[in-house]
Structure formats: C-alpha cells, structure tokens
Amino acid sequence: MKLNRVNVIVTVLSLGSIAVALGYTAAQLPPPANKKAPTAEQSVKPVTTSAAVSLLPQVGVVVVNGQEYQAEVVGFGEARPRYELTLSAEVSGKITQVNRQFESGQVIKKGALLGKINDTSYQQALTQAQTDVAQAELDLLEEQRQGEQAKAEWLRSGLSGEPASPLVLRTPQLAQATAALDNAKQALKKAQQDVSYTHITAPFDALVVSRDIQPGSYVQTGSQLGTLYSVAEVEISVPLSELQWQNLPAFDNAQLVKAPWDVTLFSADGLHQWQGYIERVEQHLTQTSRQRSLIVVVDNPLLQTTDLYPGTFVKAHINGKSLSNIWQLPSSAISQQGDIWFVDDQGLLAKAPATVAFEKDGFVYVSPIVTEQTNEQKNQPSVMQIVKRPLSSFKVGTKVLAKVEV
The missing domain is CATH 1.10.287 (Helix Hairpins)
Incomplete structure (x- = not known):
C-alpha cells in the first residue's frame, strides 16, 4: 500500500507542474489577431516620386547633335584587265613551233614569240x-x-x-x-x-589565260590561238546609287587625268588591300542596274605586295566630300523598319524615318530629324536623345526613363 501512495503523490505533483508550465506559456503568447479586413487607408502607403520613376521602362540612349563629317562611299566591283584579247591567226597554215612560255599562268612581254606557222x-x-x-x-x-x-x-x-x-x-x-x-x-x-x-607574237605585256594550239595543228585565218589579259593595270567598274554620287565631288574626266582620286580597295574577306585611283567616270546608266559607274584603276596588279588577280571581287572605299550638320549614330540605332526612335523632352518615345547619308566603321551618319522642338530652334544645334537599340515592341508615346550610354 505504501508503494501505491507514493506513486499517486508523484503523479499528482507531475500534473501540477505541467499545468503551471502551460499557464506561463499562455501568458507569454501575443493577443489573437483581429480577423477584420484592414481599411484602404491602413493597407496602402503613399508612393514617392522616386518610386514612380523607378517603375518606368528604362531605355539606353545616345545624345547627338549635328556636326561635320567626311563622307565615305562604299561600292563593289570585279577586277578586270584593261585589255582582254582572244588571239587569232592572221594566216592559214600548220603550227610548226609553240613557245614554252605560251602556257596558262605565264606572264609574257610585248613582242614575245608565242609560236610559228609554216x-x-x-x-x-x-x-x-x-x-x-x-x-x-x-x-x-x-x-x-x-x-x-x-x-x-x-x-x-x-x-x-x-x-x-x-x-x-x-x-x-x-x-x-x-x-x-x-x-x-x-x-x-x-x-x-x-x-x-606566221610569227605569232604578244601585242602587249600579257598574262596567258589559255592556249588553244599545239605543234602540228592546222589553223585557218581567224582561228583562235589563245586568250591574253593585259597586266599593266586592272580596272574595277563600281556602280553607285544616286545618293552615293551626291556624297562625292563632281568628278570631271579631264580633271581626273591630271589629278586622279585615290581609292582604297579591300578583298572580300578584308584580309588584303590595294591602293587605286579613279581614272574616269561613265556618262551612262547600265541597263541592268540603272546606275552610273566610276572606273577605278590599279597599276601593275601582279607586282603588288599581294597580287590583285583579274576576276577578284573587291570592296572600294572612296573618301567623299565633307557634310555639315550630320548625326553620327551606332548602326544599331536604325530599326528594322528604317526608323530612328528618340526620347522627347517629356520623356515619351517617338520615331521618325532615317535619312542615311553614309555608313562607316560601325556607325551610320544621318540627316537630323525635324521635330516641333528643333523646328522652333532653327538657329540652335539640335540635341536629341536617340535610342541606341530600339525594340520591335516600342510604341509611340510610351513614358520611359532615358539612360545615357557611351
């Protein structure tokens, strides 16, 4: 019986300790939350001006104004020899001798004996x-x-x-x-x-392109003997658009004879370059492109540091005249639709068609766009914030935050 009483006493004391602990814990808990919905005044805080600005979409812009730049005209063409001759027999007879130099790829001097006819x-x-x-x-x-x-x-x-x-x-x-x-x-x-x-000779310093005879063959008057290209110089016909012609001085063929206009030529891969000059300009439009061409000449093309072979496709860079009041923009500033996007004085997006004068080294040079602001300030240089990388999702009138980029 004593053991049972002890167990009962211990059990009662344990239950009392637990009750005390639960009471203390309940005293430490916060009062229950009010389940009633808060009012609008309690839940909405006033938004500051800086917070509103931070919510605007941000666009990168470049600040431009009209300056003077030297135009550069870029055209393309193929190097062609000044003379391309299909060498023909003047008399009939059997070929008795063919010069070893009369082979494709060989360069021969004027008057060199190429072969003999009986x-x-x-x-x-x-x-x-x-x-x-x-x-x-x-x-x-x-x-x-x-x-x-x-x-x-x-x-x-x-x-x-x-x-x-x-x-x-x-x-x-x-x-x-x-x-x-x-x-x-x-x-x-x-x-x-x-x-x-009966002595077949070269009429000028030439590159042998092909030979069509051999010893023992019989030729008649007019028979083709071979093909020769002159090597003294090559010509590149560079067709230009009307806008490109406007960026160049008014060339006169008589003046070009006295003072040729320098031109830098580049290979298609850009690894090689040559120095040439404008020898003349054509006075007619081609039937295919409806454009007028200028003729660039390179002297001694096979004696250059890198040979300029006939048939090479080249890119011509021609320095033009100086243009005033022109904007220099990164090429990315022109949208796919050919527009210039800008941020006006009120921070709104706007656009205008781009009038491109020329392109050079990753930049595009355009005529300034005319807005109400620039129209009112005709005597002041027009300073504009041009969007550097316009997106197709842009909409005119959208409020934005302009960030100037270098």
Whole structure:
C-alpha cells in the first residue's frame, strides 16, 4: 500500500507542474489577431516620386547633335584587265613551233614569240611580189623612155598646138605603168605582212589565260590561238546609287587625268588591300542596274605586295566630300523598319524615318530629324536623345526613363 501512495503523490505533483508550465506559456503568447479586413487607408502607403520613376521602362540612349563629317562611299566591283584579247591567226597554215612560255599562268612581254606557222608558201609569195615590183619598175622606165621619144618626134614634126590624142605622147601608157608599180608595191607589202603573221607574237605585256594550239595543228585565218589579259593595270567598274554620287565631288574626266582620286580597295574577306585611283567616270546608266559607274584603276596588279588577280571581287572605299550638320549614330540605332526612335523632352518615345547619308566603321551618319522642338530652334544645334537599340515592341508615346550610354 505504501508503494501505491507514493506513486499517486508523484503523479499528482507531475500534473501540477505541467499545468503551471502551460499557464506561463499562455501568458507569454501575443493577443489573437483581429480577423477584420484592414481599411484602404491602413493597407496602402503613399508612393514617392522616386518610386514612380523607378517603375518606368528604362531605355539606353545616345545624345547627338549635328556636326561635320567626311563622307565615305562604299561600292563593289570585279577586277578586270584593261585589255582582254582572244588571239587569232592572221594566216592559214600548220603550227610548226609553240613557245614554252605560251602556257596558262605565264606572264609574257610585248613582242614575245608565242609560236610559228609554216611560212613556205608565204615566202614564195613574197619572192613573187618582189619580182613583180622589179618588173613594174622596169616597165615604168621603158614607158618613160618611150614617152620622151614620142615627145621629141612630135616636136620635130613642126606641128603646132597639142596632139589630137594623148596616145601620141603616150600619157595614158605612162599612167598605167605608174599604177602597176604602185599595185606591185602594195602586193609586196601584203606578202611581207603575211610572212610576219606566221610569227605569232604578244601585242602587249600579257598574262596567258589559255592556249588553244599545239605543234602540228592546222589553223585557218581567224582561228583562235589563245586568250591574253593585259597586266599593266586592272580596272574595277563600281556602280553607285544616286545618293552615293551626291556624297562625292563632281568628278570631271579631264580633271581626273591630271589629278586622279585615290581609292582604297579591300578583298572580300578584308584580309588584303590595294591602293587605286579613279581614272574616269561613265556618262551612262547600265541597263541592268540603272546606275552610273566610276572606273577605278590599279597599276601593275601582279607586282603588288599581294597580287590583285583579274576576276577578284573587291570592296572600294572612296573618301567623299565633307557634310555639315550630320548625326553620327551606332548602326544599331536604325530599326528594322528604317526608323530612328528618340526620347522627347517629356520623356515619351517617338520615331521618325532615317535619312542615311553614309555608313562607316560601325556607325551610320544621318540627316537630323525635324521635330516641333528643333523646328522652333532653327538657329540652335539640335540635341536629341536617340535610342541606341530600339525594340520591335516600342510604341509611340510610351513614358520611359532615358539612360545615357557611351
């Protein structure tokens, strides 16, 4: 029984301790929250001005004003030799010799012997022509002597006046003998020329593009022997738009002969460059592009640090005239629709069509856009905040926060 009483006492004391602990904990808890909804005045705090501004969409802008820049015109063209010759045979015959230099890729000098045509028949014709000239000279001398005798006989006859017929003094016979000699000389000249044509020579310093003959082949007058490109210079025809022509000085061909205009040429990959000059401008529009071209020349193209081969596609950079009151913008500032987006004095987005004068080194140079503000301040330089990277989601009149970027 004693053990049971002890257990009861311990149990009662434990329950009392627990009750005391629960009471203390309840005393420390905060009063229950008021489940009633708060009023608008209690839940909404007043928004400050800086907080409102921070909620505006932010756009990067560049600040520009009109300045003077030198225009640059960029065009494209293909390097072509000044002379492209399809070499043809002047006489017929069998090819007896072909020069080892007469091969594609070889550069040959003017007058270099490229090949020979059998000249036996032409040498025979030359000898015959020489014989005919000698005979014609003899006939003329005999006719001159007979004419002198006829004139002496007429004078001895004692007749006065002129003979009734020119045949008396052999005047027509003398004219015929003189003409025969002239004809024989022309035949001799042609025979000599035919003999020279049996030697195939280069008419200018040239690059051999192709050879179409070989020893033993037979050619006729007009047969193609090969193709030659002149190597003294190459020409690049650069077509330009009307806007590009406006950015260049008014070139005159007579002035360009005295003072050529320098042009820098670049390869398509931009790794190589050459220095050329404008030799002339064309005075007509091409039927395909309806544009007018200028002709750029590079001297000694195969003697450059990097050879400029005929057929090379090049990019021409031409310094133009100075343009005043022009904006310099990053190329990204022009939208896909060709517009310029800007932030006006009220912080609103606006746009205007871009009038591009030229592009250079990642920048685009445009004419200033005219707004009500700039129209009222005609005597002041127009300073504008131009959006650097306009988005397709932009809408005119949107309030934005402009952040100037370098």
